Amino acid sequence: MIVLIGGEKGGCGKTTLACNLAIWCECNGLEVLVIDGDPQASTSRFFERREGDSEGKVTCVRRTGDLYSTIQKMAGRFDAVIIDSGGRDSVELRTSMLAADILIIPTQPSQLDLETLIYLDEVVGSGKQLNPRLRAHCVISRAPNYPNSVEIQSAKIFIQELSNINLSRQIIRDRKIYRDAFILGVGVTESKNPQARGEIQLLAQEVLVERETSA
Numbered sequence: 232m233i234v235l236i237g238g239e240k241g242g243c244g245k246t247t248l249a250c251n252l253a254i255w256c257e258c259n260g261l262e263v264l265v266i267d268g269d270p271q272a273s274t275s276r277f278f279e280r281r282e283g284d285s286e287g288k289v290t291c292v293r294r295t296g297d298l299y300s301t302i303q304k305m306a307g308r309f310d311a312v313i314i315d316s317g318g319r320d321s322v323e324l325r326t327s328m329l330a331a332d333i334l335i336i337p338t339q340p341s342q343l344d345l346e347t348l349i350y351l352d353e354v355v356g357s358g359k360q361l362n363p364r365l366r367a368h369c370v371i372s373r374a375p376n377y378p379n380s381v382e383i384q385s386a387k388i389f390i391q392e393l394s395n396i397n398l399s400r401q402i403i404r405d406r407k408i409y410r411d412a413f414i415l416g417v418g419v420t421e422s423k424n425p426q427a428r429g430e431i432q433l434l435a436q437e438v439l440v441e442r443e444t445s446a
Contacts, residue, residue, distance in 0.1 A: 232439065233306055235331035237316035237324045239347040243337045244372040246273045247409050248434075249315040252335075254418030255435045257288045261310035265291040268298055268327065269317030280416030298323050302330040311439075320354060328358035331365055333438060336396060337372035337403070340386035348393060355395040367396045368438050373405040401434040 236249045249265065256263045267274040278291035290309070294301050298314065306312050314331070316324040328334060336351065338344045348369065355367045369390045374383055383402065390398040403409075408424040419427035 232310070232333070233302060233312045233314070233331045234333045234335065234439065235314045235316060235324075235327045236335045236337070237314075237327070238336045238338065239320050239351050240338065240344050241317075241319070243339045243344060244403060244409070245269075245317070245337050246271075246277070246315055247413060248335060248337055248370070248372070248403070249274055249313050250277050250413065251409075251418045251420065251431045252435060252439070253289055253311075253313045255420050255431055256311045256313070256439075258418070258420055261288065262308075263289045264305055264309040264312045265289060266298060266301065266305075266312065266314045266327075267291060267293045268295055268321075268323035269315050270295060271317065274315045277413060277416055280414075296322055297326045299326040299329050302327065306330070320351070325354070325358070328355070328365060329362050331362070334358075334365060334367040335399075335438060336367060336369045338369055338386070338390075339373045340371050340375075340380070340382045345386055345389045348390065348396065352393045352395050359395060368399045369393070369396045370399040370401065370403060370434065370438075372403040374402050376404045376406065399434065399437060401430060401437055403430050403434065 236245050253263050253265050275291055275293050314327045316327050359365050371386055406427050408427045412419050412422055420431050
């Protein structure tokens with residue numbers, strides 16, 4: 232299972248999701264490779280903080296440029312590969328898309344963020360022509376922490392009109408626990424916060440587990 236987390240807009244929680252999904256996989260007994268393809272290297276620093284405090288089932292490497300050959304060489308040794316390609320249309324994003332089974336695109340429910348999905352939808356369409364097994368999911372992330380938000384409902388409608396990207400059922404709310412846990416090098420599934428823990432568990436169930444069982 233090769234999971235790419237990327238997009239064209241920064242600040243919407245890509246690295247947070249990459250780290251938390253990797254830890255979810257680790258906690259479920261999987262051997263995980265994390266490829267940090269973002270020059271900011273936030274994912275790598277997260278796993279450096281985590282060293283010695285985990286089960287040791289996550290290997291994190293930093294790579295930039297064409298990631299396709301790296302993925303092909305290393306993926307067979309792991310149960311799951313999680314790739315953080317950063318927040319822009321890049322060589323890392325496009326080459327990873329050729330090898331990925333799943334593309335997760337976090338987006339904030341703002342018009343500025345949503346409009347970047349129009350171009351990205353075309354990029355995903357081109358990627359699917361070269362990699363027909365690729366499935367793309369857009370996750371509304373850093374969403375307002377209250378129900379029945381007009382902003383969220385508008386975002387759902389916008390995403391559902393895209394041709395090549397599916398709307399994820401699960402919403403990731405803007406919770407302080409995500410930031411606090413990241414600083415400490417822990418996943419929210421390891422925390423005592425039931426809301427954040429549930430969000431990641433349900434997202435993983437929807438995008439990773441259901442995809443595997445239906446493949």
